[in-house]
Amino acid sequence: MKVTATTKELKTEIEGEKASHFLEDILAGLRQHPKKLESKYFYDRRGDELFQKIMEMPEYYLTRCEMDIFKNKTAEIASSIRAEQTPFDLIELGAGDASKSIYLLQYLKQQGTDFRYRPIDISGNILSVLENKLKDNIPDLDIESLEGEYFDMLHKASQFSERRKVILFLGSNIGNMELEEAYRFCFELRKNLNKGDVVMIGFDLKKEPNIILNAYNDPSGVTASFNLNLLQRINRELNADFIIDQFEHFETYDPLTGACRSYLISLQEQQVKVGHHIFDFKENEPVYMEVSQKFSIDDINKMASQSGFQSHGNISDSKEWFVDAFWTAI
Numbered sequence: 001m002k003v004t005a006t007t008k009e010l011k012t013e014i015e016g017e018k019a020s021h022f023l024e025d026i027l028a029g030l031r032q033h034p035k036k037l038e039s040k041y042f043y044d045r046r047g048d049e050l051f052q053k054i055m056e057m058p059e060y061y062l063t064r065c066e067m068d069i070f071k072n073k074t075a076e077i078a079s080s081i082r083a084e085q086t087p088f089d090l091i092e093l094g095a096g097d098a099s100k101s102i103y104l105l106q107y108l109k110q111q112g113t114d115f116r117y118r119p120i121d122i123s124g125n126i127l128s129v130l131e132n133k134l135k136d137n138i139p140d141l142d143i144e145s146l147e148g149e150y151f152d153m154l155h156k157a158s159q160f161s162e163r164r165k166v167i168l169f170l171g172s173n174i175g176n177m178e179l180e181e182a183y184r185f186c187f188e189l190r191k192n193l194n195k196g197d198v199v200m201i202g203f204d205l206k207k208e209p210n211i212i213l214n215a216y217n218d219p220s221g222v223t224a225s226f227n228l229n230l231l232q233r234i235n236r237e238l239n240a241d242f243i244i245d246q247f248e249h250f251e252t253y254d255p256l257t258g259a260c261r262s263y264l265i266s267l268q269e270q271q272v273k274v275g276h277h278i279f280d281f282k283e284n285e286p287v288y289m290e291v292s293q294k295f296s297i298d299d300i301n302k303m304a305s306q307s308g309f310q311s312h313g314n315i316s317d318s319k320e321w322f323v324d325a326f327w328t329a330i
Contacts, residue, residue: 019237022041022237022238023274025038025041026041026234026274027277030277030287031279034286034287034288035279035285035286035287036287036288036289037230037264037288039289039290040122041230042229042230042290043122043126044229044233045125046229046233047226047229047230048123050222050225050226051096051226052097054218054222054223054226055099057218057222059215059218059219060218061215061319061321061322062172062204062215062322063099063100065204065319065321066100066170066171066202066317066324067099068317068318069315069316069322070101071103072318074103074104074107076315077200077315078111080198080200080312080313081200081326082113085113085114087115087163087164088114088115088164088165088166089115089118089161089164089165089166090116090117090118090166090168091119091120091165091166092117092118092119092167092168092169093120093150093154093167093168094120094121094122094150094171095120095121095126095127095168096121096126096171097126097129097130098119098130098133100170101168101170102133102134102138105117105141106138109138109140115166116142116143116144116161116163117134117141117142117143117144118143118144118145118146119143119146120145120146120147120153120157121145121147122148122149124147127145130145131143131145151188151189151192154167154192155192164194164196164198165193165194165197165198166197166198166200167189167197167198167200168200169199169200169201170200170201170324172202172292172322173202174186174201175203175204175291175293175294175295176290176292176293177291179293183303183306183307186303186304186307186309187308189307190307190308190309190329193329194329195329195330196329197328197329198326198327198328198329199327199329200325200326201324202323203295203300203323203324204292204294204295204321204322205295205297205320205321205322206294206295206296207294209253211321212253212260212294213251213260216251216253216262221249223249223251224248224249227249227262228244228247230289231247231264232244238274239274239275240272240273240274241272242272243270246266246267246268246270247265248265248267249263250262250264250286251263258293258294258299259291259292259293259294260291260292260293260294261288261290261292262290262292263286263289264286264287264289265285265286265287266281266282266283266284266285267284268283269281269283297314300314300323304325304327309327309329309330310327310330311326312326312327314326
């Protein structure tokens with residue numbers, strides 16, 4: 001009984017810390033000029049469902065492009081990460097439901113590769129979905145899920161094992177950072193790795209602007225619902241009173257910088273309460289939600305070399321719209 005009580009207390013403490021961080025980040029973002037909401041909080045249960053729908057949309061090419069790589073070039077991926085057959089931990093940052101990486105996991109198991117899979121995600125809900133899915137499809141897979149922020153969990157994974165690390169960071173998640181932040185991320189990632197560890201990062205390439213814009217501004221409104229769902233989450237979890245119909249989704253793409261940015265626009269002058277805090281919104285005031293950065297091959301190689309990595313190849317989809325880049329820590 002003592003152990004059970006302690007476990008419950010620990011779980012309550014962790015949930016309390018998460019709620020506190022959520023509130024702090026939302027309040028800090030709404031106090032900024034311009035106002036900003038962090039995209040990492042998109043992913044509650046409803047947000048997970050909406051993002052699954054986004055990935056199925058005909059306009060959202062990113063998932064299909066990277067899926068093309070994982071389905072049809074699995075052996076090439078495995079060759080790029082195995083490094084003389086030495087055992088390794090395969091650590092996936094932002095694993096989601098492993099819809100792409102499952103092809104690699106199955107291939108590695110079929111080849112008798114000695115590895116352990118450690119998916120990391122901020123969403124405990126999606127990790128539960130992932131574990132059930134892999135239990136059904138690869139029952140003998142050595143797996144240990146880690147719920148939390150990337151580097152916190154990567155540090156934890158390093159304490160568990162001294163084996164060589166292979167990091168998967170897919171879906172062009174690197175593009176959901178401002179460029180300076182992306183460089184800091186890669187530099188911090190290198191600090192958490194040893195010489196010879198391998199990183200596989202998905203990059204969405206610069207291409208015809210309307211192809212990119214349509215992927216984030218679909219006519220069916222799923223992306224809009226995905227963004228607006230964050231307001232509903234804030235209402236539910238932080239005792240706020242956002243009126244969802246008084247905000248609309250707006251998307252832009254700059255072909256020079258490669259930055260695709262999403263906003264929520266306040267449709268009228270209004271006040272919103274978050275707990276005991278009151279925020280004023282002007283009519284047509286934007287709330288910055290997310291960037292989806294696009295890259296050239298030169299951009300990718302520059303990022304690798306300036307972050308302490310050596311690029312050792314890229315694998316592209318059949319349309320050459322997307323690449324998975326392979327970097328080795330030096």
